[in-house]
Amino acid sequence: xxxxxxxxxxxxxxxxxxxxxxxxxxxxxxSMLEAIGLAGLPTxxxxxxxxxxxxxxxxxxxxxxxxxxxxxxxxIKEQSRTGTSSVPSVVEARNSRPxxxxxxxxxxxxxxxxxxxxxxxxxxxLTNLAKMLLNIAPGVxxxxxxxxxxxxxxxxxxxxxxxxxxxxxxxxIAYRACMDKPGGPMLNGLPExxxxxxxxxxAGCGLYTxxxxxxxxxxxxETMACQTHAMEKKFSNHFDTRPEDIVGRxxxxxxxxxxxxxQILFDITCGDIYQGNKAFNPDEVWGFQEAGPFKNAEExxxxxxxxxxxxxxxxxxxxxxxxxxxxCVILTNDNPANLNISIEAPIVKPSSQGTVEQLEAxxxxxxxxxxxxxxxxxxALDSGDLHQKKLPGRLGxxxxxxxxxxxxxxxxxxxxxxxxxxxxxxxxxxxxxxYKKLHGAKLESRDKNNNEKESELEAQKAIAKxxxxxxxKKQAEEKKNE
Numbered sequence: 001x002x003x004x005x006x007x008x009x010x011x012x013x014x015x016x017x018x019x020x021x022x023x024x025x026x027x028x029x030x031s032m033l034e035a036i037g038l039a040g041l042p043t044x045x046x047x048x049x050x051x052x053x054x055x056x057x058x059x060x061x062x063x064x065x066x067x068x069x070x071x072x073x074x075x076i077k078e079q080s081r082t083g084t085s086s087v088p089s090v091v092e093a094r095n096s097r098p099x100x101x102x103x104x105x106x107x108x109x110x111x112x113x114x115x116x117x118x119x120x121x122x123x124x125x126l127t128n129l130a131k132m133l134l135n136i137a138p139g140v141x142x143x144x145x146x147x148x149x150x151x152x153x154x155x156x157x158x159x160x161x162x163x164x165x166x167x168x169x170x171x172x173i174a175y176r177a178c179m180d181k182p183g184g185p186m187l188n189g190l191p192e193x194x195x196x197x198x199x200x201x202x203a204g205c206g207l208y209t210x211x212x213x214x215x216x217x218x219x220x221x222e223t224m225a226c227q228t229h230a231m232e233k234k235f236s237n238h239f240d241t242r243p244e245d246i247v248g249r250x251x252x253x254x255x256x257x258x259x260x261x262x263q264i265l266f267d268i269t270c271g272d273i274y275q276g277n278k279a280f281n282p283d284e285v286w287g288f289q290e291a292g293p294f295k296n297a298e299e300x301x302x303x304x305x306x307x308x309x310x311x312x313x314x315x316x317x318x319x320x321x322x323x324x325x326x327x328c329v330i331l332t333n334d335n336p337a338n339l340n341i342s343i344e345a346p347i348v349k350p351s352s353q354g355t356v357e358q359l360e361a362x363x364x365x366x367x368x369x370x371x372x373x374x375x376x377x378x379x380a381l382d383s384g385d386l387h388q389k390k391l392p393g394r395l396g397x398x399x400x401x402x403x404x405x406x407x408x409x410x411x412x413x414x415x416x417x418x419x420x421x422x423x424x425x426x427x428x429x430x431x432x433x434x435y436k437k438l439h440g441a442k443l444e445s446r447d448k449n450n451n452e453k454e455s456e457l458e459a460q461k462a463i464a465k466x467x468x469x470x471x472x473k474k475q476a477e478e479k480k481n482e
Contacts, residue, residue, distance in 0.1 A: 091281060091283040091284060091287045093384055094283070094287045094288060094382075094384055094385075095283065095287065097384075097412040097413065098412060098413075099411045099412050100408060100411055100412060100413065104408075105408075105411055108408060122307035122308060122309060123307070123308055123310070124258050124301065124306045124307055124308065125308075126255055127308050127309075127310055127311075127312060127313055128310065129310075129311065129312065129313040129331065129334050130255050130308075130313035130314070130315070132372070133246070133313060133331075133365070133368055133369070133372075134244040134245070134246065134255060135204035135205065135206075135243060135244045135245065135246060136164055136167055136203065136204050136205075136206050136243075136244070137164075137204075137243040137244045138163045138164065138167050138171075138200075138203070138204075138243060139163055139164070140163065141239075141240045142196065142200065142236045142239045142240055143236075145163075145171060145196070145199075145200055166206075166207045167203050168203075170202060170203040170207065170214075171199045171200065171202070171203040172199070173202075174198055174199040174201075174202035174203060174214075174218060175195050175196070175198070175199040177198075177454070178194055178195045178198040178199065178222070179195055182194045182195070182198075182222075183198065183219050183222045183223055183226075184222075184223065184226060187226055187228075187229060187232060188229075189229075190229070190232060193225075193226055193232050194222055194226050197221060197222045197225040197226055197232070197235065198218045198219065198221070198222040199218075200239060200243075201217055201218040201221035201222065201247075202214045202215070202217070202218035204243065204244075205217055205218070205368075205371070208372055208373075209368065209371040209372055210371045211454075211455075211458070212371075212451050212455070213367065213368070213370075213371030214371075215450065215451055215454055216367075216447050216450075216451060217367075219446075219447060219450060220248070220249060220439070220443070220447070221235075221247055223443070224247070224249055224320075235247075242254065246315075246364050246365075246368065247320070248320075248360045248361075248363070248364050249320070249360065249438065249439055250319065250320055250321070250356055250357055250360055251317050251318060251319055251320060251326075251357045251360050251361055251364075252318050252320055253315040253316070253317065253318075253329070253361060253364055253365070254315060254316045254318055255313075255314075255315060255316075256305075256306065256314035256315055256316045256328050257316075258301045258306045260316075261316045261325060261328070262297045262298075262300055262301045262306060263297045264324075264325045265297075265300065265305070265316070265325060265327070265328060266294060266296065266297040266300050268325065268326065268327070268349040269282060269285045269286065269292075269293075269327075269347070269349060270282055270293065270294070271285075271293065275324070277349060277350075277351055278351075280350050284350050284387075285347060285348075285349070285350065287385075288382040288384070288385040288388070288409070288414075289304075289347065289409075290304055290409050290410065291303045291304055291305075291410075292305075305328065305330075305347070309332075311332070311333060311334040311335070312330065312331060312332045312333075312334065313330070313331045313334075314328055314329070314330045314331070315328060315329055315330075315361075315365070316328050317329060317346060317348065317357065317358075317361045319357060326348050326349055326352045326357055327346050327347050327348030327349060327352060327358070327361075328346065328347050328348075329343070329344065329346040329347075329361050329362065329365065330343075330344045330347075331343055331344070331365065332344060333378070338375075339373060339374050339375040339376070340374065340375065340376045340377075340378065341369060341374055341376075341377055341378070342377070342378040342379070342380065343362065343365060343366065343377055343378070343379055344379075344380075345379065345381060345385075345388045345391055346358050346361055346362065353387060354387075354390060354391075354394070356438060358391075359394055359395065359434070359437070359438060360438050362391075362395055363395075363434050363435075363438060366395070366421065366426070367431065370423050370426050370427075370431075374423065375422065375423045376420055376421070376422055376423070377420070377421045378418065378419070378420050379391075379392055379395075379397055379418075379419040379420070379421075380403075380406070380416045380417070380418050380419070381416065381417045381419070382409070382414050382415070382416065382417075383402060383414075383415040383416065383417050384415075389417070392419040394437075395421070395434060396421065396425075396430040396433055396434055397419035397420060397421050398419060398420055398421070398425070399417060399418070399419050400418045400419060400420045401417075401418050402415060402416065402417050402418065403415065403416045403418060432444060432448065435447065
């Protein structure tokens, strides 16, 4: 029963009396449960409710504490006052990094200059690594290459003097294989177009890539080149002018050349409006790179983009549909002694960031590197580059760790996240995962089935050939003994 209040009592006495009345009802857990109508519950249920209340109170307290100590309330207050977000963007965070001490910068330059003068020599031409990765150029035009095979599938001897060793043999093997099993319907009026497209792509991969890779690359090239008469003409003309390019479904890779690519690469990354692209902050492209933004194309020519070490290679990324350059991709730290190499995140215009074009450019290089025998490909990213952090997961890389104070970039510290792709992981599913993402489940399934069937046929042919050789040897010995 509530305690009657005396009108002569002071306000403080009245408040204290009311509070005492409330606390009388909650002097124990049982009285509190009785007051809220839960006194009849089993003991286990009572304690469950009690612990739930305690957990709720602790959670709310922790959230409020984190909001206060983490500065969220201050940022909300600042944002309501200014009308803009106070959280710095990725570019702003990168530009606000403190610079290294002057003595450290001087020591770095001195040691590079005095201890490793030869390693600092750079070139803007093709390195041996780039030459190894590019397709083999036969030295003749598409139609002349096709004449190496006659109607019976026999190799012709004419015109071989210009062609690299082994190219003719590989071309003829692929031509016959496609005749036996073409990858699709024939083009009207061009019955041999598929055979020729498959054969020149297969032979262009060279003698040192794996057979499975050559078949896969050639089938995709054949599919793209023989969709229509217009596409067949376009691919044949491109082969006549640039047979060394690595061609994919949506992009192709050209060896990066200053005279050919510097101006267009500067135009698409300088931040100005260009070919329908909106203006942007050039630090979005160059903020986490070792140099840039650049004032002009000449300055870019003298930077790391075009100046290559002997253990590096660079390629321009060109859209197949528009023939426009969208960026470049660079390989570094080639270590053939241990069959390791590093791939850098592609430098592309902002509108191409995270697109299928960027992913396929990486896939084309990774697939060829593993086909040539490399065991591990490394991808290192700036820990502050939030945009590029998504790339390794899209490509199937595994994060291996972080190296603090790994590099000095623009006279400030860089912590690097290290990702790796192993040849074993590539063969066991990473390649199929990425191939399906780029080209669809149908093409991935066709590619897989084709390689399995072709591998079985090759194994059968090898066994049959071995038997024939043994039989011929046996007959020769018997004839000799007679």
